[in-house]
Amino acid sequence: MAGYIKVFKYLIAGFIVSGICSSLSADEVIAELKISEQNGITRQLEYIEFEIQLPLSDPLDTNLNFVAERKINKQEIPCQVVENKFFKNQNIVQIRLIFPVSLEAYQTDTFLLKTITENSRVKSDLSYTGEGFELVIENNYYRADLTKSNQSEGKNHESGQMRELLLKMGFDVLLQRNTNRIHWAPNFQNQQVEYYKTIAGWECPENYRLIDGPYLIRTMRSDKAPEHPEILLSANYSFYANLPYFKFYSSMVFNQDLVLSLLRNDEMTMDSLFTHVAFRKESGKIVDLTFSERHKILDSEPIENNAPWLCFYHADKGYAFGSIRIKYDITNNSGLPSPTYFPHTKISNGEGGGKYWNRLLINEHPVLVPAGSRYIEENAYIVFEINRNDKLSEIEKWTAIIQHPLQLTIFQNKN
Numbered sequence: 364m365a366g367y368i369k370v371f372k373y374l375i376a377g378f379i380v381s382g383i384c385s386s387l388s389a390d391e392v393i394a395e396l397k398i399s400e401q402n403g404i405t406r407q408l409e410y411i412e413f414e415i416q417l418p419l420s421d422p423l424d425t426n427l428n429f430v431a432e433r434k435i436n437k438q439e440i441p442c443q444v445v446e447n448k449f450f451k452n453q454n455i456v457q458i459r460l461i462f463p464v465s466l467e468a469y470q471t472d473t474f475l476l477k478t479i480t481e482n483s484r485v486k487s488d489l490s491y492t493g494e495g496f497e498l499v500i501e502n503n504y505y506r507a508d509l510t511k512s513n514q515s516e517g518k519n520h521e522s523g524q525m526r527e528l529l530l531k532m533g534f535d536v537l538l539q540r541n542t543n544r545i546h547w548a549p550n551f552q553n554q555q556v557e558y559y560k561t562i563a564g565w566e567c568p569e570n571y572r573l574i575d576g577p578y579l580i581r582t583m584r585s586d587k588a589p590e591h592p593e594i595l596l597s598a599n600y601s602f603y604a605n606l607p608y609f610k611f612y613s614s615m616v617f618n619q620d621l622v623l624s625l626l627r628n629d630e631m632t633m634d635s636l637f638t639h640v641a642f643r644k645e646s647g648k649i650v651d652l653t654f655s656e657r658h659k660i661l662d663s664e665p666i667e668n669n670a671p672w673l674c675f676y677h678a679d680k681g682y683a684f685g686s687i688r689i690k691y692d693i694t695n696n697s698g699l700p701s702p703t704y705f706p707h708t709k710i711s712n713g714e715g716g717g718k719y720w721n722r723l724l725i726n727e728h729p730v731l732v733p734a735g736s737r738y739i740e741e742n743a744y745i746v747f748e749i750n751r752n753d754k755l756s757e758i759e760k761w762t763a764i765i766q767h768p769l770q771l772t773i774f775q776n777k778n
Contacts (some may be wrong), residue, residue, distance in 0.1 A: 383719060394430060394476040395774040400466045403769040405413030408605055409508050409769055410578060412461040413446065415476070416775075419454045428482050431462045431474040440464070441483035443576035461578050463604075466769065475603050485577040487604035500580050500600075504531055504607040507600075509582070513666045517543040522565035523584050525600070529757065530746045532607075534682040538633050541715055547600075547740075548721060549613050551591055554622040561600060562613075563587035571699075578604050593619040593734075607743035608761065610689070610717045617701075618734040629686055629708070629742055632719030633675070637684075640710050640720075641755055642666050642673035643762075649755060654718060658712055665707035668722055673708065675718060676749050683747050686720070687762050690741040690778040693724070701736035704728045 372532040400406060413430075413558055414687040429442040433713040467474055497510045506529040509692040518526055525546035528538040530713050538545050540621060544563045551558035568586035580602045588594035594615050601610040645667050652660060666673065674685025693701045705726040711719050723736060747757040 373572075379722055391478050392475045393478060393776055394543055395776075396474040396476055397471065397772040397774070398464060398466065398474065398703075399770045399772075401471055401770055403468045404763055404767065405468050406464070406466045406764065406769060408465060409439065410461050410463055412459065412579075412773055413771055413773065414458050415773065416455050419449065419451065419456050423518070427478045427480065428457075429460055430477050430479055430483065431464075431570045434475055435471040439477075440484075441485050442476075443485075443578045445574055445576070445581070447577060448766040458576075461576075464769070465579060466736060468538065469595070473549075488719060489577060490601060490606035491575065491580055496521045496571070496758040497771055498523075498573075498582070499617075500602045501529075502602070502604055502606070505529060506531065506611065506614075507602065508601075514667065514725075515542040516766055517561075517563060517570070520564055521567045522563050523571070523582055524563045524565070524598075525539070528684075530682055532746065534680070534684070534748075536636060536680075536682050538636065538684060540632050540634060540713070540717060544633055545631055545633055546611070547632050547719070549588075549596065549615055549622055549628045550625070551588060551594060551615070552625035553591060556590075558760055559625050559627075560591060561587045562589070562596060565596075568596075577634065588615070591621070593617055600709045608687070608743045610741060610743050612741040613739070615730050615738045617734055619734050621732050622727050622729055623732055625727060626703075626725035626730075626732075627723055628738065628740055629688075630719060630721035631686065631744070632713055633684075633717060634746060635716035635718065636677065637675035638678045639676050640673065640718075641676065643671045643709075645670065649759075651755070653773070654710075655689045661710060665709065668706045668724075670708060671766065672758055673720060674745075674755070674758055675720070676754070678749075680750050682755060683749050683758070685745050685747070685758050687743040687745060687765050688740075689765060690739065692739040693737070693760060694739075695733075695737055696735040701738055702730050703730055704730050713718040738776070 389485035421739045430439040430679050433438050438463050442460045442462045445461050467629040488503040489500050500507045507525055508527040509523050511521055523553045524544050526544040530536045550559050561578055568584040570585040574581040583599045585597040588596040597614040599612040643649050672687045674683050675685035687716045703724050704726055750756045
C-alpha cells in the first residue's frame with residue numbers, strides 16, 4: 364500500500380505554495396504573460412498551464428498565492444498551483460500554475476502574474492470523492508469512476524484506471540462494460556504468454572500523485588507494467604472544470620528487449636449503447652458509418668493511426684463519446700521510430716454486442732521491441748450531443764480548439 368502514502372505526500376490542494384522567496388512581497392509582479400490566439404477560433408474557455416522558476420526563501424516560511432491580472436482592465440484571475448518542485452542546491456523553486464482565459468479569434472491579451480497573500484476561493488463544478496486510487500471525479504458534463512469493483516477480475520484491481528463514465532448533459536447514460544473497465548489500454552502481450560495484460564491490472568502502482576484544485580484534478584501514475592517488468596508504464600488523467608472532456612497521457616518505455624505479439628493504446632470498450640462510428644481521415648474527409656456497414660469500408664481501408672478524431676454516437680438519442688488525438692509519438696531514444704506491425708485504429712465487436720475502438724501498434728504478430736523503444740500518446744476523451752443539422756460539428760469544433768492551443772510567451776522579471 365505504499366502508493367497510498369505517496370498520495371498524501373504529494374497532494375497539492377488549492378492555491379498555496381509554501382516556502383517561496385522571502386524577497387517577494389504581496390502584489391509584486393513577477394512575470395508578464397502574453398497569450399495569443401493564432402488559428403481564428405473563438406475561445407470561450409481555455410486553461411493556460413505553465414511553469415515558472417523563482418528563488419527560494421530563507422527561511423522557508425512564506426505562503427504566497429498567485430493571480431493573473433489582465434493588463435487592459437486589471438481583472439484578477441486566481442491561479443491554481445498544480446505542482447511545485449524545490450531545488451535547494453540551486454536555491455530555486457519551480458512552480459506549475461493554471462488559470463482560465465477567454466479570447467476572440469486572432470486576439471492577443473497580456474496578463475501580469477502577481478503574488479497575493481490572500482487565498483482566493485474559486486467555486487467550480489469540478490470535484491472528487493474517495494481517496495488513494497479509489498476516486499470518483501465529476502463536473503457538469505460527466506462523472507468518471509476510477510474505483511475497483513468485485514464484479515469481475517478485470518475490474519478488481521486498485522489500478523486507478525477508469526471503470527465507468529456517466530455521460531450527463533440530460534442523457535444520464537452510463538458507459539460501462541460487463542467484465543472490463545471501459546478504459547482498457549495501454550495493453551501488451553509477451554509472445555511467450557497466452558493472454559495479453561492491461562494497465563487495468565496494475566495493483567497500487569508504486570508512484571502516484573493526486574493534484575487537486577478548482578480548475579484541474581490530475582492523477583499521475585507510473586510503475587512497471589503488469590507482468591511485463593521490461594516496460595516502464597506512465598499514465599496521467601487530467602480533468603477540467605466546465606469542459607466536456609478529460610485528457611489521458613500515457614508513455615511506455617522499454618528498458619529491456621522484449622518480443623511482443625500485441626501492443627495497443629487508446630482503447631475504450633463499452634456495452635451496446637451506440638449505433639454509429641464516425642472519424643476524420645488525415646485528408647480531412649469525414650467518414651460516418653453504422654456499425655453494421657463499417658466492415659465493407661474499414662476491412663479494406665482501416666482507420667489511420669493518427670486520424671485526428673473518432674467517435675461513437677447514438678443517432679436517435681443524440682449522445683456521443685469520442686477520442687481527439689493530441690499526441691502520437693513512437694520515437695525511440697535515438698530519435699528513430701520504435702517498431703510497429705500493421706499499425707491502425709480498429710473498431711471491434713465485444714461480447715454481448717459491445718463495441719470498442721483501439722489504436723493498434725503491434726497487431727497479432729511477433730515483433731522484437733528493443734530496449735530504448737518508446738510509445739507516447741495523449742488523447743482528449745469528449746462527451747457531446749450530436750447536432751441534428753450537422754451531426755459532427757461539435758467534435759470538429761473541439762478538435763480545432765484542442766489541437767491548436769493558445770500560444771503563451773513568458774517575460775519574467777529579473778530577481
